[in-house]
Amino acid sequence: MHPLQFIIPLDALAAVAPILAYITLGLALLNLLTRIVQHRFHLKQAKASDDDEGLNRWLPHTATTVGLVLVSFLYMIPHPHGGMVMSVLALGVLFADFFEYESRLVEARSKSKQLSRPIAAVGASAFMLLYAAYQSVFFVIEPVWNSIV
Structure with a gap:
């Protein structure tokens, strides 16, 4: 009996384990895009207000960041090294x-x-995007990588 089976349904996680790297890649890309939009919102909010009270976090960006952390924790269960x-x-x-x-x-x-x-x-975010791309699309560079290493 695995100790995590009562906290995380491991059978359901095993079913989605092959696509967790792609989900992480998508969230990393989305996080980078929402970061750009959030910065534009901050510039507009700073011009409109006289103090820092006008600046607030943008919910889609915060959601992608938290989602990125949670999915990377889930990725750590089937793939300990890459997930860490x-x-x-x-x-x-x-x-x-x-x-x-x-x-x-x-x-x-x-x-x-x-x-x-x-x-x-x-x-x-760029380092996160590069590593998520490495984990999810490694099959593209695998022949070259194996010939060198």
């Missing part, structure tokens, strides 16, 4: 997103300069 790396990268995206939002609030309060781009969060 993916989970660490997803948590890095979550933390970078949190601190980037806080820095946007500080920039909006100062009003001395324009809101800067979320460079750290975009970088973390």
Whole structure:
């Protein structure tokens, strides 16, 4: 008897395990796109308000970030090594997103300069996207990879 069988239905997870990497890739791509849109919303909100009270998180972006973390945790059950790396990268995206939002609030309060781009969060998202693409579309580069390694 597996200890996780009462928390997570392992049979249902085994049925979707082959597509978890593709789901992670889709969420990573969607997260990167929603990050761009969220930054545009922040620029509009900062121009419209006098303080940081006008800035708020965009729900679709927050949902993709949380979904990315949860799916990467699920990916860790059938694929421990790749799932651990993916989970660490997803948590890095979550933390970078949190601190980037806080820095946007500080920039909006100062009003001395324009809101800067979320460079750290975009970088973390790009690494997450690259690793998710590596895990899900490895069959494309597998012949070349095996000939080298």
